Amino acid sequence: MTGVDRSRLATLLARADIIALLSVLNRDGDEARIIGGAVRNALIGEPVADIDIATTCLPDETARRARDAGFKAVPTGIEHGTVTIVIGGLPFEVTTLRCDVETDGRRAVVAFGRDFREDALRRDFTINALALDGAGVLHDYAGGLADLEARRVRFIGAAGERIAEDYLRILRFFRFHARYGAGEPDRAALHACIAGRAGLDGLSRERVRAEFLKLLVAPRAAATLRAMAGAGLLMPVLGGAPHLSRFAAIADARGETVYPAFRLAALAVSVREDALRLRERLRLSNAEFERLSGIAAALEALSGREARPGLATLRRLAQRIGTDAVAGGLVLLGRGDAAADIQALIAELARTPPFLPTGRDVLALGVGAGPKVGEVIEAARAAWIDAGCPAGREAQIALLAEAVGREARREPARTS
Numbered sequence: 440m441t442g443v444d445r446s447r448l449a450t451l452l453a454r455a456d457i458i459a460l461l462s463v464l465n466r467d468g469d470e471a472r473i474i475g476g477a478v479r480n481a482l483i484g485e486p487v488a489d490i491d492i493a494t495t496c497l498p499d500e501t502a503r504r505a506r507d508a509g510f511k512a513v514p515t516g517i518e519h520g521t522v523t524i525v526i527g528g529l530p531f532e533v534t535t536l537r538c539d540v541e542t543d544g545r546r547a548v549v550a551f552g553r554d555f556r557e558d559a560l561r562r563d564f565t566i567n568a569l570a571l572d573g574a575g576v577l578h579d580y581a582g583g584l585a586d587l588e589a590r591r592v593r594f595i596g597a598a599g600e601r602i603a604e605d606y607l608r609i610l611r612f613f614r615f616h617a618r619y620g621a622g623e624p625d626r627a628a629l630h631a632c633i634a635g636r637a638g639l640d641g642l643s644r645e646r647v648r649a650e651f652l653k654l655l656v657a658p659r660a661a662a663t664l665r666a667m668a669g670a671g672l673l674m675p676v677l678g679g680a681p682h683l684s685r686f687a688a689i690a691d692a693r694g695e696t697v698y699p700a701f702r703l704a705a706l707a708v709s710v711r712e713d714a715l716r717l718r719e720r721l722r723l724s725n726a727e728f729e730r731l732s733g734i735a736a737a738l739e740a741l742s743g744r745e746a747r748p749g750l751a752t753l754r755r756l757a758q759r760i761g762t763d764a765v766a767g768g769l770v771l772l773g774r775g776d777a778a779a780d781i782q783a784l785i786a787e788l789a790r791t792p793p794f795l796p797t798g799r800d801v802l803a804l805g806v807g808a809g810p811k812v813g814e815v816i817e818a819a820r821a822a823w824i825d826a827g828c829p830a831g832r833e834a835q836i837a838l839l840a841e842a843v844g845r846e847a848r849r850e851p852a853r854t855s
Contacts (some may be wrong), residue, residue, distance in 0.1 A: 441484040443588045448571055451481045456526040460492065461573040463508045464533070469495045471533070472555065472570040472578065479566050480617075482587060492533040493570065495553045496520045496523050501533050520551055539560065556580045563601055563608050564615055565593050578775045590621035598631035606638030610650040610676070613667055619658030633670050640675075648721040655702040661687040664706065670729050677707045678720045685771060692778075700730040705771055708767060709742075711735040730767075736760045737768025747780075753788055762788055792830035794820055804843045811846070818842040 449471065451457065451668045456627035464471035471494035477487045494501060501522045502512040511525040520535035536558040537549040542633055552558065555578065559568040569778040572578065581595045592615045594601045594608075602608050616624050639647070654660060665683055686706040700723075708714055714731035717723060723731070740756055741748065748756075757765045766785045773781040796819060801812045819842040821833060 442742070443482045443584065445577060445716065447481045447577060448478070451477065451487060452571065452573070452575055456529060457490070459508070460510075460524060460526060460531055460533075463504045463510075464492070464494050464501070465573050466495055469500075469705055470555075470572070471496070472572045474570045475561075475562070475567045477585075478569040478571045479587060481571075482569070482584075483619075490531050492531055493536055493555065493558055494533055495536055496533075498535055500537070501594060505533075511619055519549060550600060560595055562595060563605075563611060565595055566615070566619060568595060587619070590619060591625060592616045592620045594623045594628050594631070596624075598628045600719070602631050602635040602638070607642055607646055607650060609635060609639060609672065610647065610654065613663050613672075614650055614654040614657060615655055616666075617659045617663035620659065620663075622750065624663070629670060631664070632672060636675065636841060639672075644720060644722040647676065648723065651721065652699040652703065655699050655706065660702070661690040675697060676720075678716050679707060679713060679820045681706050682709070689770070698730075698809075700727040701734070701767060703727075704731050704734045704767060708735050708738070712737055730763070733760050733764030734767040734771070737764045738771060741765075741768050741772055747784075750784065751824055753784070754791055754828060755821070757788060757791070758794070758820060758824070762791070768844065791828050794828075795832045795835050796821055800836060800839055801843065804840055806843055806846070815839070815842050815846055818846065 445772070457473070461471055471492050473490060474493040475491050477490040498514070498517050498520050501524075502514065503523070505512040505524045513523040513525065515521055515523040515532070516534075520537055522533050524531045524533055528533050534549045536553055536555060538552050538554075538557050538561060555570065559570060559578070559580045563567045564583075565581040565586045567583070568579075568581045569583045569587075570578040577584070581589065581592075586593050592612060594612070613624070613630055613633055651828065654663065663681070664673060664681065664686060667676075668681060668683060682705065686702070689702065689705040703717065703721075704714075707717060708731055709734055714728060714735045717731060718728040737756065737760060740760075753765055753769075765788065769781050769785055796816065797810045798816065801815045802808065806812055806815055816839075819835075819839040821840060822838050823829065829835065829838075
């Protein structure tokens, strides 16, 4: 993360779509400001993705002005004052200023207002309360600029009160510390997270999953997860003991393509029962579960060996559970100086050509329909792997024919 530089805000305000949007909202006694993550990221020179706008306009008026200007207006969260305005294919979330009327730790009842300061101070962290108006003035009601410069993630006001408004903020705190913080987590925030940990049980598993997977791919995830574990806050999320050293080895690896499901496997999977547990606790998608389950199968097959298995053994395993799963297992079991050898082995495994023969080819060689077809295919596949996985249909059909011949020679012995 680079240093804070206010001059970068001018680039944000110079965008044609933002100029157009603010001009629509900043009139007739109303005002709008860019708020939160877009301002934070612009200040530190990081990519600005989602742009949120806070406005004094009521939601219906926001939508009407947008449509009058030729923009698309979608009432994505109208009960909370949010209208998504689409300009040139890009969405902007525009939300009317709010104050909390009632909270229960999961959701809030809000009232609309016109006080930018009050709206800012109801947010979670100081670095998320920074706002930029159309004239280029940076508004900082909570000390977020100083915290951003210090790479410190801090709750606005009393940390315990902010957490009690929405217990997901416990996970958000660690996620933002992993993304924007440095050093140890803010002490007051950490103590408040520990005190409020029981509130995590009342959250939907889908919300926990979304937040936790974002944490796993943050730049300082390994150190932050150690802090969570030390505070007793990691096992309640995972439902089991984490593999912190294994996760750190993966997270610190250079050139790794970051996949949340693989990071989760590194942290919390050793056997297939772990994948089943995580699917339920985090409401994983089918694709995420399949990846975890495949890696778990690879770990079960490859763990405890005195020597690294050869290419033929790995190819047999890959034919059963998939090349990606085997590669994931190899990476997680890799140690230190062996990393380069493992990558070379994975690359060789990935170059394995496809096995082309099908049941139709078996039938064409005179084998009758039934279980025998599958047995012949598997016998031919095993012979193909033993032969070094030759590419091309002709060579593979020849191996298939040999398998059919072997099966035919055995058949009389079975029936005599």
